[in-house]
Amino acid sequence: MSVDQSGVQGGAAPDQGGSTPGNGGRSFWCEHALLPDGPAAGVRVVLGEDGRISAVERAEARTGDEILHGVTLPGFANTHSHAFHRALRGRTHDAGGTFWTWRERMYHVAARLDPENYLALARAAYAEMALAGVTAVGEFHYVHHQVGGVPYEDPNEMGRALQQAAAEAGVALTLLDTAYLHGGLDETGHTALSPEQARFGDADIDAWAQRAGGLRAEGTFRVGAALHSVRAVPLAQLREAAALVPAVCDTGSTIAPLHVHVSEQPAENRAALARYGLTPVGLLAEAGLVGPDLTAVHATHLTEEDVRLLGAARSWVSLCPTTERDLADGIGPARALHDAGVRLSLGSDQHAVVDLVEEARAVEMHERLTTHERGRFTPQDLLALATGHESLGREGAGRIAPGARGDLVTIRLDSVRTAGADPAQVLLAASAADVTTVIRDGETIVSDGRHRLGDVGALLRDAIAPFWEDA
Ligand SMILES: [Zn+2]
Incomplete structure (x- = not known):
């Protein structure tokens, strides 16, 4: 042929x-x-x-x-993205290549973001996603304010840069505007934001909801909500968030997406148990947040009761296997979640790899390694994982059928x-x-393997280089 x-x-x-x-x-x-x-x-x-x-x-x-x-x-849905992490690819494996190496470099990039360079970086990162077949992305967005924490004149200026970036790259964006209130959690309680984290934070959960509520849907842009994690949001404010999330969200559908990083590493479980006597999923349930609009991101280290709670509520889990292996997080209980009734989706998270085909295949391959069985997910199951648009509040996508979106x-x-x-x-x-x-x-974004913006490799190179000039 x-x-x-x-x-x-x-x-x-x-x-x-x-x-x-x-x-x-x-x-x-x-x-x-x-x-x-x-x-x-x-x-x-x-x-x-x-x-x-x-x-x-x-x-x-x-x-x-x-x-x-x-x-x-x-079209594929990439349900967990931090666009600025794209600047970290191939730059975190020296100096021991530990989690701390990664975190130090992540803060290095985060401290240098401004609305202009974030637009360029995110536009290139979203164009790379489009080249990989992604038609919708969920951006877990927490770099809200200026370095030090002072808001921009428009307090959503960074979110609007992401909105513009996605529009130019041709990818539908659900901005999952993230409440990030504390720096961490140990057995004595939550710690204050560190200087590096100051630009991520809002004063409290009401201030977050008020700011994020200023973002409204427009074109293919949608607004969802996120809570960074139970490390960053205490139980009292998780409870308050339950009432605030519907007003923050604007998806043009009945879905009010709420995404939360959950049990990515065992240390989070230990801290939550020590402080509250509950697992992170248990805390979300206690706060009334476990329901069909919840997406638990990672959900790597779960108890059987956690799996049961998420499954009974028909919640989502966004698996990010290429990130979870890169960061040495572990392998989540994908098939157990599926069997319990949880809906699974996929995210490229830190973008060490942007390839939803690889993410889907990794879910099955990691199951094979842990169970010594093949065929844990059928090819049809893997396609469902790669098309979890509803976890982003985007209805009518993920199937080629009359009435569905032309993706x-x-x-x-x-x-x-x-x-x-x-x-x-x-x-x-x-x-x-x-x-x-x-x-x-119905709009062509990529044809002949080329993105409509042109040379995406050059866009990425030009967007990323300035972040490392002073490294
Ligand atoms: Zn993440």
Whole structure:
């Protein structure tokens, strides 16, 4: 088969369609597609003017269809991101490469962020995500204020920089505006913010809600809520947050997303047990925060009761396996959570790797290592993990079906990684480098494996270099 880099095949296509500007009113013919009822060959997907899918049919290509060679999947949701951590990639493995090396470098970058350089860094990081098939990202955002903690003239200036960055990169953003009130937790209680953390903090939970409530949905931008962790928010303020979160959130849906880092490392469990006699999940439950709109991020070190609580509430867990292995956190109980009724999603978190295919595959591979069993998650299960849009309050995404958002990701089947693979098992073979086409809400963001902003490697290089000039 003669297929160029774009995955657009010459010859057989009746009409390659070209690139139609604007949203909707487009039709595609997918060589293969992963549909809700399984893989299919020869699928037409028609989009309406609203950028939603109006029809899906198994049929021959028609004149005017844009041809998508390879296998087309619903767009991926990256449910846990700290955009500025992208500047840390490949810079934390010397000097012992410990957790402390990582944290020192993280504070180095955090101290140098301003609205202008954060816009450039986040735009490049989100463009990298788009190249990996991500159509929506949840940004766990806590760098709110100037160094030292003084608010910007617009107290949401940093959040608005992220909003602009995502819009320019073509990725739908749910800004998970984060309450970060204390520096840490030990058996005696919560400690004050350190000087490095001062710009993350708001005076108290009401001040957080008031500031974050100033952000409202616009275009593909959505507002959700986050509490950094039980280390950063004491129980009394977790309780207050339960009443404040719905007013902070603005998703255009009935979902009011609340994301919290939970039990990433055993030390957090020990501190919470020593101070309160409860695990972090137990504390969230005590505060009335465990429900279907909760996403527990990481959830690596859980008790059986924690798993039961999250499952009974149909909560989400955002697994971030490439980060969890990079930071030596451990391997979370993914299958036990799934079996208990928890909905699982994936995040690239610190962006040591930006590849949702790799994140999905890692969940299954890490299960294999801990259980000595294969097939803990089916390829269809892994696709569900990679498309957890609802944990971001983004309804109607994550499936190729009439009425769903026109979010399509095409993965080529002729690369050295994917050649010969069964399209149904592509997530066990491909990498982000195999993504050729990304369409979000009917709008083409990536075609021929190229982002509409151009050379994303150069954007990343230019955005990251200034952070290390004085290192
Ligand atoms: Zn995180």
